[in-house]
Amino acid sequence: MDLFNQQPIIDHNLLPYGGTVNYFGKLISKKEADDYFSILMETIDWRNDEAFIMGKHIITKRKVAWYGNEEYAYTYSKATKHALLWTPELLALKHLVEEKTATTFNSCLLNLYHNGDEGMAYHSDDEKSLGKNTSIASLSFGAERRFLFKHKQTKETVTTFLEHGSLLVMKDETQTNWLHRLPQTKKINTARINLTFRTMV
Numbered sequence: 001m002d003l004f005n006q007q008p009i010i011d012h013n014l015l016p017y018g019g020t021v022n023y024f025g026k027l028i029s030k031k032e033a034d035d036y037f038s039i040l041m042e043t044i045d046w047r048n049d050e051a052f053i054m055g056k057h058i059i060t061k062r063k064v065a066w067y068g069n070e071e072y073a074y075t076y077s078k079a080t081k082h083a084l085l086w087t088p089e090l091l092a093l094k095h096l097v098e099e100k101t102a103t104t105f106n107s108c109l110l111n112l113y114h115n116g117d118e119g120m121a122y123h124s125d126d127e128k129s130l131g132k133n134t135s136i137a138s139l140s141f142g143a144e145r146r147f148l149f150k151h152k153q154t155k156e157t158v159t160t161f162l163e164h165g166s167l168l169v170m171k172d173e174t175q176t177n178w179l180h181r182l183p184q185t186k187k188i189n190t191a192r193i194n195l196t197f198r199t200m201v
């Protein structure tokens with residue numbers, strides 16, 4: 001056994017209480033992450049996200065896509081979406097993430113932020129279709145962006161950075177007790193792709 005070539009055990013929790021967030025850092029080399037970024041840009045069926053919020057039809061600047069083991073249907077903000085079937089690259093990334101986290105996932109929500117003008121407001125991924133205390137594994141490619149957590153009761157915040165080729169895992173009661181967001185920033189004018197692997201129940 002090569003003791004110097006072992007993967008470090010990721011047991012550091014970014015959250016002080018009420019959930020578990022593990023940041024695995026750069027899991028994928030720069031070269032490979034660059035390749036994934038270009039391939040995902042080209043092969044994913046990117047669409048502007050639609051929602052009906054307080055009677056208004058909203059179309060986001062950010063683009064999204066949804067892939068899975070099956071053509072799952074999912075309704076949120078009164079818009080119904082259907083999952084597409086895995087592309088070869090998404091399937092390879094799913095296997096990599098499953099191996100690192102010892103968890104299985106059956107779907108993936110993808111986000112494309114063209115630049116720092118685009119972000120995501122505070123929310124929890126606590127929809128019924130995800131079940132309680134679900135694990136969500138988030139892979140990032142492209143521009144490094146800040147990522148924040150805010151506790152629903154104490155309002156305490158935790159901040160981290162999501163690097164090119166990195167993996168972040170949110171699990172246990174994280175979605176019950178904490179919100180998360182990707183803040184907009186004037187400092188970034190390049191694109192970021194994010195993949196969140198999830199388990200639909």
Ligand SMILES: O=C(O)CCC(=O)C(=O)O
Nearest residue numbers: 109111120125182194196
């Ligand atoms: O872009 C990110 O890192 C987070 C995306 C996110 O929170 C979500 O899709 O629910």
Ligand SMILES: [Fe+2]
Nearest residue numbers: 123124125180
């Ligand atoms: Fe989220």
